[in-house]
Amino acid sequence: MAKLMIVESPHKAKTISKFLGKDYKVLASGGHIIDLPKSKIGIRTDDGFKPQYTLIASKKELANELKAEAAKAEQVFLATDPDREGEAISWHLASYLNIPEDSLCRVVFNEITKNCVTNALTQPRKIDINLVNAQQARRVLDRLVGYEISPILWHKIKSGLSAGRVQSAVTKMVVDREREIENFKPEEFWELDCILSTVKPKKKFAARFAGDANGKIELHDSESVNKIISELEGAKYIVTEYKEGSKSQNPQPPFTTSVLQQDASRKLGFTTKKTMMLAQQLYEGVEIKGVGAVGLVTYIRTDSVRISAEALEDVRNYIKNNYDSKYLPNKANFFKMKKNSQDAHEAIRPSSMEFTPERVKSSLTNDQYKLYKLIFERFVACQMAPAKYATISATICANDKYVFKASSSKRIFDGFMALYTSEKEEENKTALPEMKIGDELVWISFEDQQHFTQPPQRYNEASLVKEMEVKGIGRPSTYSPTVSTILDRDYIEREKKTLKPTNLGICVTDMMAANFPDIVDIKFTASMEEKLDDVENGDKNWVKVVSDFYGPFKKTLDKASQIDRVKVPVVESDEPCPKCGAKMVVRSGRFGKFLACPNYPECKSTKPLPADEIKVPCPKCGGKLVQRISKNKKKFYGCSNYPECDFASTGLPTGERCPECGGFLIAGFRGKILCNNFDCKFVKSAKKETEKESE
Secondary structure, three states: OOEEEEEOOHHHHHHHHHHHHHHEEEEEOOOOOEEOOOOOOOEEOOOOOEEOOEEOHHHHHHHHHHHHHHHHOOOEEEOOOOOHHHHHHHHHHHHHOOOOOOOOOEOOOOEOOHHHHHHHHOOOEOOOHHHHHHHHHHHHHHHHHHHHHHHHHHHHOOOOOOOOHHHHHHHHHHHHHHHHHHHOOOOEEEEEEEEEEOOOOOOEEEEEEEEEOOEEOOOOOHHHHHHHHHHOOOOOEEEEEEEEEEEEEOOOOOEOHHHHHHHHHHHHOOOHHHHHHHHHHHHHOEEEOOOEEEOOEEOOOOOOOOOOHHHHHHHHHHHHHHOOHHHOOOOOOOOOOOOOOOOOOOOEOEOOOOOOHHHHHHHOOHHHHHHHHHHHHHHHHOOOOOEEEEEEEEEEEEOOOEEEEEEEEEEEEOHHHHOOOOOOOOOOOOOOOOOOOOOEEEEEEEEEEEEEOOOOOOOOHHHHHHHHHHHOOOOOOOHHHHHHHHHHOOOEEEEOOEEEEOHHHHHHHHHHHHHOHHHHOHHHHHHHHHHHHHHHOOOOOHHHHHHHHHHHHHHHHHHHOOOOOOOOOOEEEEEEOOOOOOEEEEEEEOOEEEEEOOOOOOOOOEEEOOOOEEOOOOOOOOOOEEEEEOOOOOEEEEEOOOOOOOOEEOOOEEEEEOOOOOOEEEEOOOOEEEEOOOOOOOEEEHHHHHHHHHO
16 A cells, blocks of 8 residues: 655645655645634634634535545555744644544655655654644734724724734834824935046045044034034145055845745735745646656745755855855855744755756746745855955044045955845945045035935835844744735835835724734734744743633723724815715725715725826827726726726836737837737837837
8 A cells, every 4th residue: 555645735745745756645735624613703712712614615625535545544644834834733643533642644845856755755743733832822812803803993993994913013014114204203414526637647536524532422403514514615635544455245045934025025026825835836846847846945934044064065165166266165154043043944945956946847837936036146156255355444634623535345256146145235436546645635615415304214014024024023934924914905015115004994993902912912913923933942931822812802892892983084086986976085995995875874885996097098089198007906997987888908108009909009029019909919019119210
């Protein structure tokens, strides 16, 4: 009889089955087969917080299939993901399949390669109950918060709302940032540059005003600037300090989950959800031409920067064979762990250096390739030599009173930057001219510039994830789902590439802060994560962690049920209701925002929300074109006169007619102009057209 391995994902099962051959049957559970019931809270708060687990109805047939296969298998291995959630899934599977508690049935691997999987099978272990209990504690806490606060939100704010333990704290972060921006008062400040020149040879450079011999002086207004300029009329400028030196910039660590999400957002424009979807595909396995199914990257939910000895040796050999010897340091680079890092898994890296981005490009989708290339290059760069810079700094004293400073930095060796830079590097400054202490410089002019302090920027997905990590809210597996959840619940929304709270999000957050301060408190949420880590490490009892939380929480629940109903402010539009003439307001529904009559339920009139108006008129009736969102959340362009005019196009009309069939032209992908008539094959390049116009 064949041995049975159960994993979570069908895709992963397909990849692994090709490694193991006929001796193993590999099946997928599709995640949890047992969970808390949806219809009720499912927690016995008066009986040690025992969860009332049930078989998920939609998984009944699959569960019976797994049970039948397990009964006839020679041995059963549970190979779900190597984290708390995966451990809990294996625990539930073991219970349902009647696998004894002390059975060595659990296998874990950090990467889906043949060697890694077969090695894991030689080292099976018992299910780690501490990991399971950490997951149970999180699940129970989240269920208690969600199921007991949500009904209060329904009665006091709006039906259909839901609360979440981590999501509420993260929503408050976005709300607080928006209020910081709204309440920000800009302060004026000035910069004063002195344009100077050496005598022989004559070389100009700029030095910035720094203060006087007693220290820094802030310039808050034009009067302060003009006073200094007037005092320096005819002044002598003497070099009092001049230093030439060098500095190094070390490579950054390999990716953790949060940093991967941040860099994929910054460099590739990916949302956190898209990044994790693609990373999961790369981890579970991709069909590589001439090779077969291969898991290209290691486990993608990690907060560790640790690299195995074998991987270090492989990447150093790769650098040695592909770069000049000066790019390979004498010793491997090691990186310091963050204070609250769990270090359960290695950093995210390629599973094998033989699968270079160029080699696998033809086997990947364009987005898979971009993300894999990012992971591969970051990993290689982390083991390369530092970048080196030549630096010069000078201090100039004017009239023995005021101090100006100048500096320059020029990269003289790119090191790891030959392959990877995380931030856009500033352009190299022109090197300062050679000077000696005591040299007198020639004054040429002053240049002053007024500035105002800027408010903090809104979060984008990447910076919000970064802040969550810094503050200890959530863990690698929860960053992306948390952001997606509060977007889906309409508590926050995207504005261009930034995140801002909705009126609903602000209203819910204020209500939560007033009545459930601990739930939205950043420090409280972070401390709860630490307690869950203690449960995982066997240092705390999970029932006590839940009990300590629930006592005070129950008291706040009782008080919150007495508060008055809260009205969510609505955004009024300029659109009159076609039935009663009232100004329509913006509402949210399953398919996004729309316009509705404020006199509902007396008047039930609704209209699509006009999106950004397009300058090109409707090719069909000459009306206004607007960008809309379809039911499947795809963007398209439609006529504002709908339903009288049914024009719709997935591409933005250019306002031109097709020279071949008379149809209208639209902007297509990759700079192409296409005919909207699918039977017409006319195509031209928008880029070439632009070049012609500029000639």
